[in-house]
Amino acid sequence: MSDIEEKSTNSSIPKLDDLNYPSWSVRMKAYLRSKDLWEICTGEVTPAKKKRNETLNAIISHLSEEALDATVTPENEENPALLWASIVERYASSSVNNKARIWLKWMRYEFNGNLNSYLADCQKMIRECALVQLGIPDDIISISILAKLSKDYWNVVDNIIMNEAIIFFPSRTLKKLRELVYMKD
Numbered sequence: 001m002s003d004i005e006e007k008s009t010n011s012s013i014p015k016l017d018d019l020n021y022p023s024w025s026v027r028m029k030a031y032l033r034s035k036d037l038w039e040i041c042t043g044e045v046t047p048a049k050k051k052r053n054e055t056l057n058a059i060i061s062h063l064s065e066e067a068l069d070a071t072v073t074p075e076n077e078e079n080p081a082l083l084w085a086s087i088v089e090r091y092a093s094s095s096v097n098n099k100a101r102i103w104l105k106w107m108r109y110e111f112n113g114n115l116n117s118y119l120a121d122c123q124k125m126i127r128e129c130a131l132v133q134l135g136i137p138d139d140i141i142s143i144s145i146l147a148k149l150s151k152d153y154w155n156v157v158d159n160i161i162m163n164e165a166i167i168f169f170p171s172r173t174l175k176k177l178r179e180l181v182y183m184k185d
Contacts, residue, residue: 012027013061014062015063015086016062016063016067017067018066018101021091021131022094022127022131025087025092025173028058028059028062032055032059033156035054035058037054037055037058038053047080052078052079056078056083058085059080059084060072060077067090069085071083071086072086073086080132092131092132093132095108095132099133099134099135101127102125102128102132103127103129103134106129107123108180110148113150115180116181118148118149119181122174126141126174129141136167138169138170139167139168142160142166142168142169143167143183145170145173146160146173148162153177156176160173160176160177172179
């Protein structure tokens with residue numbers, strides 16, 4: 001891989017923060033795999049010092065200050081497998097803290113009038129709920145999606161609520177709302 005390709009790939013990985021773990025982890029894993037470093041994070045291999053340092057650099061350089069403070073400790077700062085486990089524990093475990101963080105984010109989210117971006121954000125939050133095994137019933141998630149919409153959408157909301165084939169499935173609820181986006185375009 002050329003230096004330009006390396007910088008482009010490396011820069012496509014955002015810094016990890018409290019809002020982007022699902023997409024960050026996909027990108028980071030893909031990057032680490034492309035460099036034959038992923039097995040080091042899973043603890044499957046004992047790396048040479050150079051590979052260990054390369055792995056640590058790749059991960060730590062893509063942590064926000066907040067994520068760095070929350071995950072890097074003296075015990076794991078030189079061990080990629082322990083560091084990765086710490087990141088997963090902080091951002092993807094089903095701990096009460098993670099569940100609360102995800103649910104509070106969901107509850108505080110407000111519809112800003114742009115249905116397309118709202119639906120994309122809802123899709124991300126649904127993935128986060130699944131990631132931490134939040135345990136909220138699907139119909140409640142669908143109703144929460146609908147509850148945040150403005151009066152302009154109340155007729156559509158009523159139709160979705162009355163349709164059991166849609167309301168019990170957040171993905172179908174989002175799909176039905178996406179149809180509105182396409183109709184307006």
